[in-house]
Amino acid sequence: xxxxxxxxxxxxxxxxxxxxxxxxxxxxxxxxxxxxxxxxxxxxxxxxxxxxxxxxxxxxxxxxxxxxxxxxxxxxxxxxxxxxxxxxxxxxxxxxxxxxxxxxxxxxxxxxxxxxxxxxxxxxxxxxxxxxxxxxxxxxxxxxxxxxxxxxxxxxxxxxxxxxxxxxxxxxxxxxxxxxxxxxxxxxxxxxxxxxxxxxxxxxxxxxxxxxxxxxxxxxxxxxxxxxxxxxxxxxxxxxxxxxxxxxxxxxxxxxxxxxxxxxxxxxxxxxxxxxxxxxxxxxxxxxxxxxxxxxxxxxxxxxxxxxxxxxxxxxxxxxxxxxxxxxxxxxxxxxxxxxxxxxxxxxxxxxxxxxxxxxxxxxxxxxxxxxxxxxxxxxxxxxxxxxxxxxxxxxxxxxxxxxxxxxxxxxxxxxxxxxxxxxxxxxxxxxxxxxxxxxxxxxxxxxxxxxxxxxxxxxxxxxxxx
Amino acid sequence: xxxxxxxxxxxxxxxxxxxxxxxxxxxxxxxxxxxxxxxxxxxxxxxxxxxxxxxxxxxxxxxxxxxxxxxxxxxxxxxxxxxxxxxxxxxxxxxxxxxxxxxxxxxxxxxxxxxxxxxxxxxxxxxxxxxxxxxxxxxxxxxxxxxxxxxxxxxxxxxxxxxxxxxxxxxxxxxxxxxxxxxxxxxxxxxxxxxxxxxxxxxxxxxx
Numbered sequence: 001x002x003x004x005x006x007x008x009x010x011x012x013x014x015x016x017x018x019x020x021x022x023x024x025x026x027x028x029x030x031x032x033x034x035x036x037x038x039x040x041x042x043x044x045x046x047x048x049x050x051x052x053x054x055x056x057x058x059x060x061x062x063x064x065x066x067x068x069x070x071x072x073x074x075x076x077x078x079x080x081x082x083x084x085x086x087x088x089x090x091x092x093x094x095x096x097x098x099x100x101x102x103x104x105x106x107x108x109x110x111x112x113x114x115x116x117x118x119x120x121x122x123x124x125x126x127x128x129x130x131x132x133x134x135x136x137x138x139x140x141x142x143x144x145x146x147x148x149x150x151x152x153x154x155x156x157x158x159x160x161x162x163x164x165x166x167x168x169x170x171x172x173x174x175x176x177x178x179x180x181x182x183x184x185x186x187x188x189x190x191x192x193x194x195x196x197x198x199x200x201x202x203x204x205x206x207x208x209x210x211x212x213x214x215x216x217x218x219x220x221x222x223x224x225x226x227x228x229x230x231x232x233x234x235x236x237x238x239x240x241x242x243x244x245x246x247x248x249x250x251x252x253x254x255x256x257x258x259x260x261x262x263x264x265x266x267x268x269x270x271x272x273x274x275x276x277x278x279x280x281x282x283x284x285x286x287x288x289x290x291x292x293x294x295x296x297x298x299x300x301x302x303x304x305x306x307x308x309x310x311x312x313x314x315x316x317x318x319x320x321x322x323x324x325x326x327x328x329x330x331x332x333x334x335x336x337x338x339x340x341x342x343x344x345x346x347x348x349x350x351x352x353x354x355x356x357x358x359x360x361x362x363x364x365x366x367x368x369x370x371x372x373x374x375x376x377x378x379x380x381x382x383x384x385x386x387x388x389x390x391x392x393x394x395x396x397x398x399x400x401x402x403x404x405x406x407x408x409x410x411x412x413x414x415x416x417x418x419x420x421x422x423x424x425x426x427x428x429x430x431x432x433x434x435x436x437x438x439x440x441x442x443x444x445x446x447x448x449x450x451x452x453x454x455x456x457x458x459x460x461x462x463x464x465x466x467x
Numbered sequence: 468x469x470x471x472x473x474x475x476x477x478x479x480x481x482x483x484x485x486x487x488x489x490x491x492x493x494x495x496x497x498x499x500x501x502x503x504x505x506x507x508x509x510x511x512x513x514x515x516x517x518x519x520x521x522x523x524x525x526x527x528x529x530x531x532x533x534x535x536x537x538x539x540x541x542x543x544x545x546x547x548x549x550x551x552x553x554x555x556x557x558x559x560x561x562x563x564x565x566x567x568x569x570x571x572x573x574x575x576x577x578x579x580x581x582x583x584x585x586x587x588x589x590x591x592x593x594x595x596x597x598x599x600x601x602x603x604x605x606x607x608x609x610x611x612x613x614x615x616x617x618x619x620x621x622x623x624x625x626x627x628x629x630x631x632x633x634x635x636x637x638x639x640x641x642x643x644x645x646x647x648x649x650x651x652x653x654x655x656x657x658x659x660x661x662x663x664x665x666x667x668x669x670x671x672x673x674x675x
Contacts, residue, residue: 266569
């Protein structure tokens with residue numbers, strides 16, 4: 001459905017300009033900078049050459065099919081530009097400018113004009129008031145980012161749909177630090193046409209996408225979203241960061257239930273019911289999207305912790321087990337037989353009890369052996385491994401061990417530290433190992449795997465009952 | 468047309484048809500000579516114009532015998548001369564919960580569960596799911612509230628959790644069967660004991 005949005009063969013830029021201060025200039029420059037390999041058509045009534053591309057006086061003077069048309073003109077000129085796109089049978093229009101319904105009734109009227117123009121046609125509109133799309137696989141970025149100030153993530157498996165452009169770009173800039181990639185980013189903007197519901201359906205079948213994360217301020221159609229998401233989660237995990245948690249909706253209700261039903265309480269219930277993981281910050285949004293994309297679901301809550309630093313083991317155990325300041329899971333009880341095997345592997349002053357502490361004497365070989373034992377342990381459902389590189393006997397090949405262990409029980413890795421630690425997270429990332437730079441983030445990540453497993457199990461059981 | 472507030476006895480009749488337990492009771496304009504109800508009883512004004520009965524003194528609890536009822540009935544009749552009255556056997560105590568239904572602007576019909584009484588509003592300890600729900604949803608709703616321990620034998624309190632699950636499912640089905648006509652529904656309180664759940668008071672607003 002959105003194949004040519006994510007893999008456009010040709011892009012027209014309406015309002016392209018040779019003036020470097022204009023949006024219509026930056027858009028063309030960025031298409032070239034990010035290495036877009038398709039055909040670029042700057043549209044501009046003046047006959048100019050922009051970054052080596054000859055301009056066209058109008059869309060209909062282009063003798064080619066146009067997959068995406070980026071409109072960089074101000075709001076009042078957008079309806080006419082959309083009309084020209086409809087005539088040209090352009091598949092997707094990205095309307096960058098603000099100044100629409102977010103500013104008042106006159107802007108809302110412009111949006112209605114655009115909708116009138118595209119009604120009954122094949123042309124779809126993204127936005128308006130959007131930074132557009134960023135798709136690493138086809139090197140398309142319509143965002144007005146300055147490469148010397150911000151980074152964009154590389155190719156990956158997380159599809160990112162955001163109602164806000166700035167939040168989307170900042171979040172992507174942040175995850176780029178640890179090398180996390182995305183399969184596509186789409187900024188819905190004022191969302192007069194293209195909505196999250198259609199995109200979720202599309203990403204469900206998109207081969208590159210393994211998890212879908214959304215930043216949403218308000219749902220376009222809540223019930224549709226619920227129904228679509230409830231179906232999609234059976235194939236791909238969905239994470240939602242929903243803002244406006246504390247604004248109590250004005251509800252005209254005379255009964256008690258209505259007074260208790262803040263918008264957020266209902267949202268919370270609906271998300272849980274549909275099997276959507278809820279995030280409360282941009283960090284959680286991307287961490288959860290990442291762990292769900294990289295790792296299989298966890299069907300039990302008994303966790304083994306492996307560390308070379310005892311302090312990390314006990315803090316993690318607290319955070320894992322506590323229901324107040326923690327995630328309410330269980331510390332696995334290792335069988336006597338395997339405890340003995342672990343004891344034979346590690347130094348005498350280490351701990352074969354969970355959390356398993358290899359101590360500063362721990363080596364890559366010991367990690368490898370202990371992981372092998374834990375994978376054979378019946379009482380362990382999932383594993384948290386701290387890969388800590390501050391001690392001499394642990395070397396870079398630990399990443400190979402962890403990569404190998406991706407075949408085993410669901411595992412989440414914590415890697416702390418800013419020098420070798422950070423380098424190793426980047427390395428883990430390249431190999432699709434879910435690694436996180438703090439204990440809290442590591443524990444929350446494993447909890448999310450469990451939430452997903454629990455939900456899937458429930459739905460499978462429902463299905464069995466039904467048949 | 469304006470939304471219509473159903474009378475309590477109408478709602479309770481509807482609930483009964485779904486196998487939901489309600490107290491035994493009768494609707495009267497004047498007090499009958501003989502009452503085939505067990506004492507103690509509760510006397511309530513039954514009038515669609517009065518939604519919040521207790522706020523206007525329209526509910527008298529724990530009436531222990533017929534002479535007492537006669538006296539209370541006269542008093543009520545003086546205050547609400549144009550209304551009918553509901554006389555019900557009073558339910559034994561138990562854990563009070565609230566079950567409700569709203570039409571959410573974003574998601575549509577949603578069902579709520581929470582602990583009843585003053586603490587409901589104080590802590591807003593409630594959970595929601597979209598209608599229709601299945602058994603798993605119903606169990607999660609109960610497990611999600613902070614006071615869930617009350618259904619797990621806290622301080623030897625015996626409250627039948629399965630009966631609440633069953634009630635939530637029946638309410639969900641009732642709402643679905645009504646095909647969008649329920650604007651709001653409050654079952655508050657529902658008394659939950661070892662022997663099951665009984666809807667003691669019910670309010671419903673219907674879209675005509």
